[in-house]
Amino acid sequence: MKLATRAGRIVPSPTLSITATAKAMIAQGLDVIDFASGEPDFDTPEPVKAAAEAAIRAGFTKYTASSGIDELRLAIAEKLQAEQGLRYDKSQVLVSCGAKHSLYNLAEALLEAGDEVVIPSPFWVSYQDQVLLNDATPVLLPTHEADGYAVHQQALEERLTPRTKAIIVNSPCNPTGATYDRAILEGIAEVALRHDLVIISDEIYEKILYDGARHISIASLGPDVAARTVVVNGVSKAYAMTGWRIGYAAGPKELITAMANIQSQSTSNPCSISQKAAVAALRGGDAFPRHMVVEFDRRRRLMVERLNKIPGVTCRMPAGAFYAFPNVAGVFGKRAAQGPITAAADLADYLLKEALVAVVPGEPFGSAAHLRLTYATSAEAIVRGVDRMQAALEKLA
Numbered sequence: 001m002k003l004a005t006r007a008g009r010i011v012p013s014p015t016l017s018i019t020a021t022a023k024a025m026i027a028q029g030l031d032v033i034d035f036a037s038g039e040p041d042f043d044t045p046e047p048v049k050a051a052a053e054a055a056i057r058a059g060f061t062k063y064t065a066s067s068g069i070d071e072l073r074l075a076i077a078e079k080l081q082a083e084q085g086l087r088y089d090k091s092q093v094l095v096s097c098g099a100k101h102s103l104y105n106l107a108e109a110l111l112e113a114g115d116e117v118v119i120p121s122p123f124w125v126s127y128q129d130q131v132l133l134n135d136a137t138p139v140l141l142p143t144h145e146a147d148g149y150a151v152h153q154q155a156l157e158e159r160l161t162p163r164t165k166a167i168i169v170n171s172p173c174n175p176t177g178a179t180y181d182r183a184i185l186e187g188i189a190e191v192a193l194r195h196d197l198v199i200i201s202d203e204i205y206e207k208i209l210y211d212g213a214r215h216i217s218i219a220s221l222g223p224d225v226a227a228r229t230v231v232v233n234g235v236s237k238a239y240a241m242t243g244w245r246i247g248y249a250a251g252p253k254e255l256i257t258a259m260a261n262i263q264s265q266s267t268s269n270p271c272s273i274s275q276k277a278a279v280a281a282l283r284g285g286d287a288f289p290r291h292m293v294v295e296f297d298r299r300r301r302l303m304v305e306r307l308n309k310i311p312g313v314t315c316r317m318p319a320g321a322f323y324a325f326p327n328v329a330g331v332f333g334k335r336a337a338q339g340p341i342t343a344a345a346d347l348a349d350y351l352l353k354e355a356l357v358a359v360v361p362g363e364p365f366g367s368a369a370h371l372r373l374t375y376a377t378s379a380e381a382i383v384r385g386v387d388r389m390q391a392a393l394e395k396l397a
Contacts, residue, residue, distance in 0.1 A: 006135070009129070013125055018360055019034065019038075022037075032352075033384060036358040036372075037374055038376075039242040039376060040240040040242070040376045041378070042292050044244070048277045048278075048280045048281045048284065049277070052276060055277070066269045067093075068096075070090060072278055072279050072282075076248050077090060080250055091253055095247075098245045099233060099247030101267070102234070106259055107134045108259070111131065112134070114137075115137070116139045116163045122173075122370070123140070123365060128140075150180070150184055151169075151187070165198060167192060172209060172215075174321050177320050181216070192225070198230065201229055201232065202232050203217060204237050205322075208289070208292075210300065210320065211319065213319055227252060230256075234247030299382055302383070303375045314327045325373075334393075336354070338350070338353075
């Protein structure tokens with residue numbers, strides 16, 4: 001059987017693959033510590049679960065409008081106006097089966113052969129593959145650990161060609177935890193306006209910020225910026241609702257309508273019950289996210305402090321999200337029983353086999369010198385896991 005060429009351009013999501021491997025090992029009775037999963041370990045808030053139960057009892061189990069129920073689209077519009085001063089009609093809001101689905105609908109509606117999309121690197125693994133699946137070309141924009149992975153205007157300009165159609169902005173960032181301040185966002189926006197680029201703003205970690213930081217949506221910088229920005233978000237991270245699969249996009253009506261048409265011919269509506277639960281989450285206030293962030297902050301400091309005590313490993317303090325992104329280049333050149341450690345992928349494989357610790361290598365995120373570890377797990381697991389890592393690294397010759 002001859003498959004479509006696009007199917008050969010991509011690989012399965014490495015984060016999901018490693019998480020599945022860790023879970024399979026745990027099911028076999030192995031004491032694996034999972035630092036790979038990209039989801040909060042908190043339970044979904046009780047009022048959200050109650051709203052879902054009420055929807056089931058009321059028989060809200062049929063098809064909905066493919067773009068999402070009006071109640072949820074209005075709740076999203078209200079949230080964006082209250083928090084970022086952004087004004088959207090419900091026709092400018094599309095509810096999808098997770099933020100990843102929103103991003104894919106956007107790529108389908110926007111991109112075609114010959115287009116280029118600038119992606120600051122390190123980057124979330126699916127950005128590049130979604131661009132490739134839609135016949136366009138990802139253009140990576142390297143950023144640097146030394147300056148907090150900032151996007152500099154001149155470096156961005158140097159990546160542009162007449163074929164550049166869009167730039168992806170992810171703040172707070174998965175995997176680095178970097179956040180963009182207003183000056184960085186203004187620089188990106190100025191370039192986008194001057195070169196007629198679409199801004200894809202992935203804001204899924206907006207509520208997971210530390211040290212008093214506040215999220216700024218690039219779309220809030222002015223009407224001209226909002227007119228060419230698609231804001232992508234969802235309830236998965238802020239409300240511990242990863243399995244409920246509700247994401248959304250808000251932006252120019254013409255583009256959102258095209259995305260909605262694509263969704264109507266692919267998945268149709270997101271889960272009806274999950275939509276009712278998402279309304280409760282968005283209208284329930286920020287008490288739950290704030291509580292979660294307080295605990296994540298404690299774990300963040302614990303993990304980074306312990307990682308920095310491992311010889312050959314350095315880790316900057318992330319400003320947002322719930323990942324540490326340690327630089328492990330100082331370990332390269334050492335040898336394990338199965339061979340030399342020359343890149344992050346080698347080290348991740350060694351740690352899983354030797355220490356029973358699951359981490360994600362940095363290569364799929366754009367860096368062979370880093371690992372990604374989540375601290376969305378218990379403090380006890382962080383201590384045991386990092387201790388195991390240190391013991392395993394000390395065995396290297």
